[in-house]
Amino acid sequence: MRVALFVTCINDTLYPRTGQAVVTLLERLGVEVDFPGAQSCCGQPQFNTGYRHATEPLVHRFDRAFRDYAYVVTPSGSCAAMVRDNYPRIGAKAAAEGRGRELADAAARAVPKTYELTEFLVDVLKVTDVGAYYPHTVTYHPTCHGLRMLGLGDRPRRLLEHVRGLELRELPGAEECCGFGGTFAVKNPAVSAAMGADKVRAVARTGASAVCTVDNSCLMHIGGTLARQGSRVRPVHIAEILAATEDGAEGGAVPGAVDGAEGGAR
Amino acid sequence: MSGTSLGMPAFPRAAAVSTGDSRLRANLTHATHTIRDKRARAVAELDDWAQLRAAGAAVKDRTLRHLDHYLERLEESVVAAGGRVHWAADAEEANRIVTRLVRETGEREVVKVKSMATQEIGLNEALAEAGIRAYETDLAELIVQLGDDLPSHILVPAIHRNRSEIRDIFLREMGSWGRPAPEGLSDSPAELAEAARLHLREKFLTAKVGISGANFMVAESGTLVVVESEGNGRMCLTLPETLISVVGIEKTVPTWQDLEIFLQLLPRSSTAERMNPYTTTWTGTTDGDGPRTFHLVLLDNGRTDTLADTVGRQALRCIRCSACLNVCPVYERAGGHAYGSPYPGPIGAILTPQLRGIEGSLEASLPYASSLCGACYEVCPVAIDIPEVLVHLRERVVEGGPVTRRGTRTVLKPARGHAAERAAMRAAAWAFDHPGALRGGMRLASRTRRLHPRRLPGPGRAWSDSRELPAVAAESFRDWWRRTRGEQRPDGASGEGRGGVR
Numbered sequence: 001m002r003v004a005l006f007v008t009c010i011n012d013t014l015y016p017r018t019g020q021a022v023v024t025l026l027e028r029l030g031v032e033v034d035f036p037g038a039q040s041c042c043g044q045p046q047f048n049t050g051y052r053h054a055t056e057p058l059v060h061r062f063d064r065a066f067r068d069y070a071y072v073v074t075p076s077g078s079c080a081a082m083v084r085d086n087y088p089r090i091g092a093k094a095a096a097e098g099r100g101r102e103l104a105d106a107a108a109r110a111v112p113k114t115y116e117l118t119e120f121l122v123d124v125l126k127v128t129d130v131g132a133y134y135p136h137t138v139t140y141h142p143t144c145h146g147l148r149m150l151g152l153g154d155r156p157r158r159l160l161e162h163v164r165g166l167e168l169r170e171l172p173g174a175e176e177c178c179g180f181g182g183t184f185a186v187k188n189p190a191v192s193a194a195m196g197a198d199k200v201r202a203v204a205r206t207g208a209s210a211v212c213t214v215d216n217s218c219l220m221h222i223g224g225t226l227a228r229q230g231s232r233v234r235p236v237h238i239a240e241i242l243a244a245t246e247d248g249a250e251g252g253a254v255p256g257a258v259d260g261a262e263g264g265a266r
Numbered sequence: 267m268s269g270t271s272l273g274m275p276a277f278p279r280a281a282a283v284s285t286g287d288s289r290l291r292a293n294l295t296h297a298t299h300t301i302r303d304k305r306a307r308a309v310a311e312l313d314d315w316a317q318l319r320a321a322g323a324a325v326k327d328r329t330l331r332h333l334d335h336y337l338e339r340l341e342e343s344v345v346a347a348g349g350r351v352h353w354a355a356d357a358e359e360a361n362r363i364v365t366r367l368v369r370e371t372g373e374r375e376v377v378k379v380k381s382m383a384t385q386e387i388g389l390n391e392a393l394a395e396a397g398i399r400a401y402e403t404d405l406a407e408l409i410v411q412l413g414d415d416l417p418s419h420i421l422v423p424a425i426h427r428n429r430s431e432i433r434d435i436f437l438r439e440m441g442s443w444g445r446p447a448p449e450g451l452s453d454s455p456a457e458l459a460e461a462a463r464l465h466l467r468e469k470f471l472t473a474k475v476g477i478s479g480a481n482f483m484v485a486e487s488g489t490l491v492v493v494e495s496e497g498n499g500r501m502c503l504t505l506p507e508t509l510i511s512v513v514g515i516e517k518t519v520p521t522w523q524d525l526e527i528f529l530q531l532l533p534r535s536s537t538a539e540r541m542n543p544y545t546t547t548w549t550g551t552t553d554g555d556g557p558r559t560f561h562l563v564l565l566d567n568g569r570t571d572t573l574a575d576t577v578g579r580q581a582l583r584c585i586r587c588s589a590c591l592n593v594c595p596v597y598e599r600a601g602g603h604a605y606g607s608p609y610p611g612p613i614g615a616i617l618t619p620q621l622r623g624i625e626g627s628l629e630a631s632l633p634y635a636s637s638l639c640g641a642c643y644e645v646c647p648v649a650i651d652i653p654e655v656l657v658h659l660r661e662r663v664v665e666g667g668p669v670t671r672r673g674t675r676t677v678l679k680p681a682r683g684h685a686a687e688r689a690a691m692r693a694a695a696w697a698f699d700h701p702g703a704l705r706g707g708m709r710l711a712s713r714t715r716r717l718h719p720r721r722l723p724g725p726g727r728a729w730s731d732s733r734e735l736p737a738v739a740a741e742s743f744r745d746w747w748r749r750t751r752g753e754q755r756p757d758g759a760s761g762e763g764r765g766g767v768r
Contacts, residue, residue, distance in 0.1 A: 009698065016746055037748075041694075046691050058698055190285040191278075196732065
């Protein structure tokens with residue numbers, strides 16, 4: 001099976017190791033991974049801030065970049081949700097504005113092939129044991145878009161439960177938003193920071209050494225708040241946990257390691 | 267809307283203040299978490315909740331699509347049952363009508379059933395200007411009124427107050443409004459409720475005019491419906507000689523059979539009750555029973571304009587259960603007053619800018635008062651996709667566009683203060699659509715990563731005030747892929763040339 005990796009702009013620039021972990025993991029599971037260079041941002045920051053028209057070229061770009069693939073896999077719940085939930089809206093609105101069906105058609109092609117990583121593993125590859133080893137205590141924060149827009153359900157948890165050495169700790173108030181919300185973090189800083197502080201307090205209560213999500217954007221906010229508080233809890237993307245094995249990291253990915261190249265602590 | 271809310275600062279500023287109020291935060295967190303947990307249990311008891319929810323949304327949508335028809339039917343039915351119907355285009359007209367109707371009775375005091383519509387139009391203030399005193403009889407509204415405060419929640423207007431604050435208000439203020447609170451009043455809920463009961467009883471027994479809203483209006487019979495938990499509303503609806511009901515036009519349902527759906531959805535969603543304790547219905551006037559005179563004031567106040575917006579109109583399905591407030595992480599931290607309107611929380615963030623227009627700075631800030639987490643949509647008993655409407659309204663704020671104001675289609679200009687953001691968003695979108703330029707920028711960012719400031723200036727400061735900034739990676743994923751896997755065709759989906767290190 002051959003899939004295209006949609007790495008997303010935030011992973012590309014800030015968290016490349018998440019993308020590397022996805023490659024490592026999928027190849028270990030016998031999947032051939034391509035990285036179409038024409039890909040770019042999904043357009044979520046623009047769309048969610050109200051700049052729908054600025055998003056339109058990015059819908060076309062997504063369609064062009066991934067046209068030849070049956071599967072597009074992305075390590076981001078919110079970017080997958082952007083494609084699946086909002087691309088059709090963008091297409092429908094363009095059509096309603098009398099600008100033809102092109103965008104709607106592009107959206108219709110993008111929607112069925114786009115999978116968030118854990119969805120792809122569980123629903124398409126039909127695996128929950130990916131052969132990972134991660135000897136740490138971990139708590140899982142289900143991100144809002146993964147939880148409510150994509151309906152990931154217990155897929156990420158089922159994957160984590162099969163990771164050898166991993167001890168999963170329940171996160172109190174898990175389904176509450178961490179307070180990132182894209183430009184919300186900048187437009188409503190006080191509320192965003194208060195939500196982040198409460199989330200980090202809940203993370204600390206678990207006593208876990210790492211907090212994991214399906215989305216680095218939420219982790220950037222949670223990790224940034226943890227780091228500011230001098231916490232030793234590491235933010236780690238689920239892909240990096242699932243890619244980890246007993247004989248060490250492949251492809252240069254060292255899951256959950258904190259150094260200058262990783263976001264959060266500096 | 268209410269004059270009392272005018273001049274409120276924009277949401278982020280107000281929220282920054284309330285977020286720092288630790289007592290408010292504690293009161294709200296305790297109350298909202300208690301209600302939301304109870305609601306979740308009450309809803310989980312029904313295995314057909316999803317169907318009920320869909321049915322509720324469908325009935326509302328169908329009614330709203332043909333609202334002109336159902337309103338005419340409603341008017342005919344009310345008149346046939348002995349009531350009188352008045353149409354009010356806006357708050358001012360509604361206040362004028364109600365003031366005139368009260369004056370015609372010769373009374374200077376009225377008792378009120380808790381009503382969002384009268385909050386919306388600022389009726390109490392308008393009556394006060396005309397020398398008429400309006401007594402709120404809902405316990406929480408009474409607390410708000412005695413405390414010279416504003417409501418901060420749709421269902422629990424005094425949610426921001428705790429028991430000891432309420433006791434202090436009762437002791438301090440009850441005497442100047444009527445029967446004083448008993449000396450030595452404690453903050454036990456039973457004692458507080460008893461003090462309110464004795465205070466209010468005097469009002470119920472002397473008032474000749476009652477003013478209410480309604481949760482629903484049944485078009486086929488001209489029946490109005492109020493659902494409540496305390497029974498105070500029923501006293502106001504049955505004891506006075508004159509009853510004046512001020513109701514938003516969107517509260518119409520075609521038939522009693524439709525009502526059945528909402529009488530299941532509303533109590534479980536709002537108070538987590540299986541059935542609400544008091545359901546009062548009244549149809550015109552009846553000899554020897556209840557008020558002699560009944561007036562219905564049908565309130566538009568921006569609703570017809572909202573109806574013209576095909577995405578935004580779903581906000582008019584709202585049955586004011588307040589479930590969205592109780593799950594909203596933003597409401598929980600910011601509190602209700604930050605929304606500058608009787609409609610706070612997620613529903614307020616989409617209703618207020620639509621009813622009032624988005625030209626004001628508060629109204630323009632409300633669509634951004636959400637992290638788009640989607641919890642509000644999940645709990646909404648009539649499936650209002652609040653995040654969808656929020657984003658839709660954000661677009662109206664930053665890009666302008668066609669809107670309907672007072673029945674006339676006009677084109678709105680983008681709100682001021684978004685020029686820099688608009689430029690940045692467009693620049694980002696351009697860069698994202700030109701990978702060559704983007705890659706150059708990313709490489710530059712990587713090479714200069716050690717020079718990046720740890721605290722940002724301008725809008726970015728908001729981020730770095732409370733959080734560490736993420737560092738730009740030494741090597742982007744794109745560059746790593748190229749270094750290890752080989753060149754890609756720049757325009758396309760090529761898997762060729764993957765000769766890199768595996």
